[in-house]
Amino acid sequence: MASKASDSILVVGSMGFDTITSPSGHVDNLLGGSANYFSLPASLYAPVSVVGVVGEDYGPQHFKVLQDHGVDTEGVQVQKGETFRWAGSYVADLNEAVTLKTELNVFRNFDPKLSEAHRQASFVFLANIDPILQMRVLDQIESADFVGLDTMNYWIDSKLPDLKKVLARVDAFLVNETEALKMTGESNIVVATKKLAGMGPKIIVVKRGEYGFFMFSENRFFVLPAVPVENVVDPTGAGDSFAGGFMGHLCQAGKGINYRTLQDACIQGSIVASFCVQDFGIRALAKVNLAAVERRMVEYMQVVSLKGTP
Amino acid sequence: MASKASDSILVVGSMGFDTITSPSGHVDNLLGGSANYFSLPASLYAPVSVVGVVGEDYGPQHFKVLQDHGVDTEGVQVQKGETFRWAGSYVADLNEAVTLKTELNVFRNFDPKLSEAHRQASFVFLANIDPILQMRVLDQIESADFVGLDTMNYWIDSKLPDLKKVLARVDAFLVNETEALKMTGESNIVVATKKLAGMGPKIIVVKRGEYGFFMFSENRFFVLPAVPVENVVDPTGAGDSFAGGFMGHLCQAGKGINYRTLQDACIQGSIVASFCVQDFGIRALAKVNLAAVERRMVEYMQVVSLKGTP
Numbered sequence: 353m354a355s356k357a358s359d360s361i362l363v364v365g366s367m368g369f370d371t372i373t374s375p376s377g378h379v380d381n382l383l384g385g386s387a388n389y390f391s392l393p394a395s396l397y398a399p400v401s402v403v404g405v406v407g408e409d410y411g412p413q414h415f416k417v418l419q420d421h422g423v424d425t426e427g428v429q430v431q432k433g434e435t436f437r438w439a440g441s442y443v444a445d446l447n448e449a450v451t452l453k454t455e456l457n458v459f460r461n462f463d464p465k466l467s468e469a470h471r472q473a474s475f476v477f478l479a480n481i482d483p484i485l486q487m488r489v490l491d492q493i494e495s496a497d498f499v500g501l502d503t504m505n506y507w508i509d510s511k512l513p514d515l516k517k518v519l520a521r522v523d524a525f526l527v528n529e530t531e532a533l534k535m536t537g538e539s540n541i542v543v544a545t546k547k548l549a550g551m552g553p554k555i556i557v558v559k560r561g562e563y564g565f566f567m568f569s570e571n572r573f574f575v576l577p578a579v580p581v582e583n584v585v586d587p588t589g590a591g592d593s594f595a596g597g598f599m600g601h602l603c604q605a606g607k608g609i610n611y612r613t614l615q616d617a618c619i620q621g622s623i624v625a626s627f628c629v630q631d632f633g634i635r636a637l638a639k640v641n642l643a644a645v646e647r648r649m650v651e652y653m654q655v656v657s658l659k660g661t662p
Numbered sequence: 663m664a665s666k667a668s669d670s671i672l673v674v675g676s677m678g679f680d681t682i683t684s685p686s687g688h689v690d691n692l693l694g695g696s697a698n699y700f701s702l703p704a705s706l707y708a709p710v711s712v713v714g715v716v717g718e719d720y721g722p723q724h725f726k727v728l729q730d731h732g733v734d735t736e737g738v739q740v741q742k743g744e745t746f747r748w749a750g751s752y753v754a755d756l757n758e759a760v761t762l763k764t765e766l767n768v769f770r771n772f773d774p775k776l777s778e779a780h781r782q783a784s785f786v787f788l789a790n791i792d793p794i795l796q797m798r799v800l801d802q803i804e805s806a807d808f809v810g811l812d813t814m815n816y817w818i819d820s821k822l823p824d825l826k827k828v829l830a831r832v833d834a835f836l837v838n839e840t841e842a843l844k845m846t847g848e849s850n851i852v853v854a855t856k857k858l859a860g861m862g863p864k865i866i867v868v869k870r871g872e873y874g875f876f877m878f879s880e881n882r883f884f885v886l887p888a889v890p891v892e893n894v895v896d897p898t899g900a901g902d903s904f905a906g907g908f909m910g911h912l913c914q915a916g917k918g919i920n921y922r923t924l925q926d927a928c929i930q931g932s933i934v935a936s937f938c939v940q941d942f943g944i945r946a947l948a949k950v951n952l953a954a955v956e957r958r959m960v961e962y963m964q965v966v967s968l969k970g971t972p
Binding site for chain 1: 685756849850851852853870872873874876882883884885886887890891892894921922925926964965966968969970
């Protein structure tokens with residue numbers, strides 16, 4: 353765990369309730385949202401503060417999930433009305449959700465206001481929300497060591513100029529493969545990552561779901577597959593949890609970020625994402641600890657490493 | 663190069679002419695077929711003999727392509743009529759060909775007959791042809807050290823019982839990911855490879871196109887991404903060339919096949935496949951040499967390896 357007060361992560365993202373159908377079953381109104389999926393694994397590595405908005409139906413038992421992990425929820429505004437809700441199905445394709453319903457509710461009027469303490473955060477993750485709000489958060493940050501950003505198709509389609517503006521100001525862009533291709537108009541991921549790097553971020557991390565990740569930084573590629581998982585129950589939040597492991601590891605490394613730290617951060621992201629998909633919603637993430645992460649990393653390194661000849 | 667006469671590879675597969683359209687352009691009646699795509703890279707590592715059938719339109723200049731690489735083409739029957747022809751397009755999706763035309767021609771009545779010398783082959787690769795013909799070849803082999811097998815959707819749909827019979831008699835099954843899933847009725851590749859291993863082969867190598875490979879053997883997984891390639895021109899034959907590099911490396915290793923040899927074989931397959939896709943048809947494969955393979959392997963190992971901390 354990082355010990356300096358200054359080495360902490362601030363995340364701004366959605367908090368809500370998800371209704372999910374997958375080949376493994378159906379769950380109603382399970383705790384979700386990018387900020388929850390991100391914070392649980394990130395909190396294994398470093399202190400985390402959340403900035404978000406919820407409605408009056410978001411009770412103490414919901415806050416408790418993050419608080420039990422030592423996550424600071426002081427930055428979560430509680431507003432009149434209902435919390436953000438999403439419903440999706442993976443019945444046709446485990447790799448891509450079909451969105452059945454999105455209710456923005458209190459999220460519609462979200463205006464992130466950072467406290468004095470939160471403005472001092474050294475690591476900032478702008479999870480998938482309106483790029484205008486991401487920018488508004490960034491404008492309130494005093495001087496961060498490292499800023500990561502995620503987005504989604506919806507913002508690429510509707511607010512590309514705003515997205516590009518905020519992208520130019522971040523260190524790392526974490527993005528799904530289909531979104532990386534869409535955003536650049538390319539069909540080749542090698543070309544696409546180079547184009548994205550040309551938009552500003554020194555580090556591009558393309559998330560490829562069951563195929564792992566594709567990192568481009570310092571004019572080098574680092575590419576590995578996902579952890580082989582036999583029992584994929586629900587892929588919701590896998591990308592956000594990857595970001596949590598990634599940013600968590602970097603924050604733990606503090607000022608010592610180099611190419612190797614970034615490689616390890618991608619691996620930590622892959623490991624926590626592999627837990628995420630093994631149960632519905634945040635259930636698996638709420639239970640996982642660093643010892644389990646460590647054990648799975650040893651297994652994973654065997655899968656991607658050459659065996660010493662006997 | 664292997665020096666023992668017994669350490670050689672026999673491949674049975676298609677030889678023909680491909681008409682290919684991709685985002686990079688269009689080519690008519692280019693030399694192709696699984697046996698050609700396999701033999702060119704395999705011949706970099708070991709002596710290769712081809713068993714196949716062509717028509718009278720398959721001239722000395724076509725045989726010369728393999729012969730220039732030292733490949734023995736004595737086992738290629740020349741029959742009255744036209745050679746096998748295939749036409750496909752990758753305009754919609756570089757990862758999957760749309761077949762526009764298949765003309766079996768002389769391939770329709772192909773009955774592989776092995777010479778005395780060919781029956782002694784120590785390494786045998788049964789490329790994608792009718793599983794009944796694959797079995798007929800296997801029945802003529804005296805005692806091979808190692809047999810590899812490929813197939814395709816068409817045979818999974820039409821001759822699954824025959825395919826399973828031949829599968830039970832081979833050491834390694836090299837198969838596309840979509841075909842592995844289809845053949846097992848599974849949606850998870852971890853589960854699918856275990857099921858396929860249960861059908862007989864000690865080694866399952868799932869080819870994932872731009873996402874690399876997924877090997878299962880000795881109850882362990884070895885998984886790596888493909889070589890990042892910026893200029894993918896034509897993916898035709900990439901899987902066959904992978905098999906060529908894979909079998910070539912194993913033959914070169916001779917009797918010393920262990921898990922590490924299989925890992926290296928997968929990597930050699932990935933490297934030669936990355937050359938294959940960089941030009942139409944067999945053009946790139948006809949030019950590549952071991953020095954170029956070696957150089958690209960050094961680059962590739964950087965992409966998939968952790969960097970030593972400075």
